Amino acid sequence: MVTTTLTPPLQSSEEKLITLTAIKWQTFKAIMSDVGDGRAWRIAYAEGVLEIRMPLTEHEEPVGMIEHFVGVIVDEMEIEMRQIGALTLEREDLNRAIEPDSCFYIQNESVVRGKSISLPADPPPDLVVESDYTSSSLNKFSIYAALGVPEIWRYRNQSLVVYQLVEGSYQERENSLAFGFLPIAEIPAFIEQSKTIGPRAAVRLFRQKVREFLNRR
Template sequence: MIVVPQPKEKDAHLTLSGVTWQTFKTLLAEIGEDRACRITYNEGVLEFRMPLQEHEKPKILLGSFIEGIADELEIEVMQLGSWSLKREDLRSFIEPDTCFYIQNESRVRGRTINLDRDPPPDLAIESDYTHSSINKQSIYAALGIPELWRYSQRTLFVYHLIANSYQQQEESLAFPFLPIAEIPHFIEQSDLLGQRSAVRLFRNRIREIFNEQ
């Protein structure tokens, strides 16, 4: 039985180098899905990350905001949380903080998704409270995920995949009407009013935008 070393809470992550893809797959099979840590692997570097409260809250709220937009637009989205994104040919593995099928939701609805044949999620979200030793953007780019959100230091950064690399943009690819600069304010409001109140305020703002159009 393989025992995964637990990162110290103040560091929140542990990195191992020189890990072969086969060793990583064996380790992954041994520790299974029932684990507290999240895992990233790329080019022989393996990282274990322990979610912290400061890390989890923004990604939960961002996910709720997107679901709120979908409800206001009356469209379907599929949120898959920290679903393991893996492709054998890329020798890469990553578990986003959360991810969504939006434009391609109907193509994968009701089926077991296989990234070797199915499109990747349309949007991945990373809440960066601690520094990662792995260039996660390169993994997401290799997987072909069109849009990446990164929340760090009370700022939301939005990236579009252009020519196989991410470029920061002022608007969302999936939701171009979304006021990106305002979103951190709603996340901060959750500390004062509560999470559901913050989500309701956000949805009211979305309705205002729709009424102005």
Template structure:
């Protein structure tokens, strides 16, 4: 397996799917690929997918991740962003690497930890998937009990909330209630490609402040 894997070249935007991969082989693949790489993996019941993202994928991931961070900062909510950390469970035979992930409500539980173990640590509160060249593995996220999954595809943001072990699409986030993020996030992402990242993020921060003031006036 290791020799075969070392010979595989995955062009950007393509994916390789390997069947009948044992958990031990999956662990060896992760070790060989290493932590500092562009490729993303998904593993479920012996099926291993390795995907090499396109530059567009990475650009959208970074900007949307920055928008989420700005949102959390403006709301004065402590958080921890762990990017494409590998989350896995041998008992469930599942593993996934989100494009971005955030600990928000569960941030205090993992604060300062260098290594996470889902057998004792909680999963991230929010995972982000950019579906430019890959597909979202909802069943893996649901099994790992990630409460909220955001999926960005074709310029649209879909918010999925875990209810009774299944994701249901929602018009708004349970983490950020009363904020029209499914419209705002794509809009400011588009704006970043016209006016530039810094101007778009600054405008988004101003929008968040206005939303906070609006919600306070209603209360």
């Protein structure tokens, strides 16, 4: 029997969360096929539990700013990057699937360049971004760990924390695997600035900061 739990928002800034249990992999795939790609919600699936999350603007805007900032970093470093947003990462053999708020191929960009990505034939993203406004019924980090994602940036309550995969579990770190020179903890300040000076002005200020750090190397 399939059961549904709707977690109502406690306040206007909270996302809606729907949890379905006893969902077989084939049922999960049928649901995803039926709704197609033009949906506004994100999913996480593990061992029969399907979680559907409906992001709000307050959730999406910080992610958009982080995407801009990552673009600035790779441009200033003169390296390549493939940004794929909420790519569905799934492995039937592990009975797990998840859609990050955004994800990037950096170290492995050349490996997946121009390809339609399919795990495990292709590597997982080098960097995943999660913006948490709602408590999840699933341990999303365990899903990412099973898929082998090496790095997660988690934005929550105006802070950005870096996690790296170490021996099968995530450990908090001060610096990024992909961008070791950059103090990631400074990024939220630029996100907050964007609310007053505008997003593009904040991106320009961030670019100046990145150049300062690169000049010190």
